[in-house]
Amino acid sequence: MKTLYCFDLDGTITTTEVLPCIASEMGIADEMATLTRITMEGLISFEDSLRLRCLLIGQVPIDRVHSIIAAIPLDPAIANFIRRHPEECFVVTGNLDVWIGPLVSQLGCRTFSSKAQFGEERLKLVHVLNKGRVIADLRGAEAAVRIVAIGDGANDVPMLAAADIGIAFGGVHSPTPAATSAAHYVVHDGNTLCNLLKAL
Amino acid sequence: MQPVEGAVIAAAGLGSRLGLGMPKCMLEIEGTTVLSRLIAVLEKHVPSIHVVVGYREELIIDHCARFHRNVVIVRNPEFRTTNTAASMTCGARGLRRKVLFLDGDLLISEASIANFVTKAQESDVLLGVTRAKSEQAVFVQTSCNPQQPLSANGFTRELAQPYEWANVVAGPPDLVASADGFVYEALIPLLPLPAAMLDLCEIDTPSDLKQAESFVRTI
Numbered sequence: 001m002k003t004l005y006c007f008d009l010d011g012t013i014t015t016t017e018v019l020p021c022i023a024s025e026m027g028i029a030d031e032m033a034t035l036t037r038i039t040m041e042g043l044i045s046f047e048d049s050l051r052l053r054c055l056l057i058g059q060v061p062i063d064r065v066h067s068i069i070a071a072i073p074l075d076p077a078i079a080n081f082i083r084r085h086p087e088e089c090f091v092v093t094g095n096l097d098v099w100i101g102p103l104v105s106q107l108g109c110r111t112f113s114s115k116a117q118f119g120e121e122r123l124k125l126v127h128v129l130n131k132g133r134v135i136a137d138l139r140g141a142e143a144a145v146r147i148v149a150i151g152d153g154a155n156d157v158p159m160l161a162a163a164d165i166g167i168a169f170g171g172v173h174s175p176t177p178a179a180t181s182a183a184h185y186v187v188h189d190g191n192t193l194c195n196l197l198k199a200l
Numbered sequence: 201m202q203p204v205e206g207a208v209i210a211a212a213g214l215g216s217r218l219g220l221g222m223p224k225c226m227l228e229i230e231g232t233t234v235l236s237r238l239i240a241v242l243e244k245h246v247p248s249i250h251v252v253v254g255y256r257e258e259l260i261i262d263h264c265a266r267f268h269r270n271v272v273i274v275r276n277p278e279f280r281t282t283n284t285a286a287s288m289t290c291g292a293r294g295l296r297r298k299v300l301f302l303d304g305d306l307l308i309s310e311a312s313i314a315n316f317v318t319k320a321q322e323s324d325v326l327l328g329v330t331r332a333k334s335e336q337a338v339f340v341q342t343s344c345n346p347q348q349p350l351s352a353n354g355f356t357r358e359l360a361q362p363y364e365w366a367n368v369v370a371g372p373p374d375l376v377a378s379a380d381g382f383v384y385e386a387l388i389p390l391l392p393l394p395a396a397m398l399d400l401c402e403i404d405t406p407s408d409l410k411q412a413e414s415f416v417r418t419i
Contacts, residue, residue, distance in 0.1 A: 174265055177258070184293075186253075186273035188265050195248060196272050199294045 001144050005085065005197060006134065006159060007078065008151035009093035009100060011172040013107070015073045018095060022057050022068050032056065040176050042154035046094055047128045050114060054096070058116075058123030062098065069103050075171055077190035081197060082107045092134050094155050098123070132158025148200060150193065151175075157182045165200060169193060201321050202298045204370055207246045208291035209238060211304030212254030212279040224403055225304035226259050229416050234305060234403065235260065237416070239268050241310040245317045246300060248272065252291035254279025285379030285386055292373035301376065301383070303367035307412055309399040309419040319396045320370035327352045327387065327395040328368030333411075334402055337364040338384055342395060352395040355384050366398045 010017045023032030032053070039049035057065065082089040089109040093100060096116045104111045112134045115127040135147055135158075149156070149163035152175040160166030160182040168175035168183035171190055180186055187193045211225045220227065225235035235251070242249055249268075253260045254276045264271050274291045276282065282290075288301045298320065302308075320326040329340045329352065339361035341354040355365060365384050369375065379386035387393065401415035402408060 170265055174262070180257075180261065180275075181277075184275055186261050186264075186275065188269040192248075192270050192272060196294055199248075199296065 001146050003146045005089045006092045006149045008156050009091050011152050012169050013078050040153045046155040054123050054125050065099050066102050075190040077194045081194045082109050092131050094129050132162045135162035154178050203321050204246050204300050204317050205297040206248040206295045207242045207300040209251045209302050209304045210284050210287045212252045212276045212287045214255045229412050241313050250274050250291045252276050252287045285376040285383045289377045295373050299373050300370045305403045307401045312399040316396050323394045325371035325393050327393045328366035328398045329363040329395045330366040330398050330400050332364040339364050350395045351392050353392045
């Protein structure tokens with residue numbers, strides 16, 4: 001049976017969270033940290049949080065955002081695993097296509113993300129990704145498929161729960177309790193994760 | 201010849217006989233947890249380690265996040281209604297070849313683990329035994345010919361024997377999947393089995409705890 005691997009981006013493939021990096025350049029690191037924390041804990045919905053983040057970071061010129069994102073380090077073992085299996089791997093991120101495009105293109109796999117457009121005055125959120133829906137769509141597209149999902153936050157819960165095998169990953173920070181509860185495995189290291197993925 | 205691919209440590213249980221309110225493997229003996237001691241001896245001899253968690257899993261997950269980032273934590277949310285054998289089988293998911301199954305409440309000397317892992321390569325299943333000393337021992341009846349390699353012929357709770365079941369066994373990933381009750385019951389249909397001696401101490405009761413403290417000073 002074919003196995004597909006769905007990876008969260010922020011704090012899973014990247015070794016830091018993407019948006020807080022941009023926020024620190026703008027001098028709003030504390031505000032973004034609070035927003036990230038309450039989102040990870042599920043205290044506000046991911047959609048509400050994304051709208052707020054869009055409003056805050058949408059003011060930064062897109063070129064500047066791209067150059068900051070391009071410098072964000074990736075977990076070497078996970079990035080290598082994805083590059084070796086580009087047909088079986090997917091990046092599944094609530095982050096915006098307009099921001100993360102150049103970053104995920106380095107990995108060579110397909111991406112599911114939230115979507116935004118530049119309006120006349122500001123960045124406009126047009127679609128918020130439901131990660132659980134991605135799993136259902138992938139399952140619908142191929143008959144016999146086994147799906148492994150890897151993530152760390154509250155918005156990964158529907159993906160971890162819908163996958164055949166859910167892995168809560170704590171490479172950057174501990175996975176949120178909700179992500180752990182939805183997972184079969186908890187792993188804290190990229191190499192250990194990839195060895196497990198190869199063995200499953 | 202098949203080397204041991206990974207170890208599965210069953211640490212999901214309640215440890216109710218000690219009444220600690222935490223998993224037994226999180227007990228500190230001379231300042232180091234039982235789990236850390238077990239991982240430290242295993243990681244030198246097996247390529248991967250799976251720790252099965254259930255009861256108060258957050259304590260073990262946090263502990264591994266701080267000190268043992270190379271282990272795979274396998275969750276058994278059904279730990280209240282399933283037995284140790286089910287936890288072990290759940291923990292062996294992702295391992296395909298030979299697995300070393302261990303209870304999480306064991307203190308084991310590194311030399312005896314090294315010897316056990318080497319011997320485990322030579323047979324499909326290798327049963328761990330130790331000198332009988334615990335309060336509620338499951339004794340192992342062994343062949344009495346000292347010229348022959350150690351072989352286990354039966355388990356008994358009634359007839360005292362020199363050896364008891366060590367709660368350690370090496371074999372295929374589904375070795376104990378059929379157990380309805382205790383882990384060793386899944387091994388009865390496979391008897392006689394080659395066995396190897398382990399120098400270890402199990403912690404089940406408060407008096408085992410005192411023994412454990414003196415045991416770690418000897419290894």
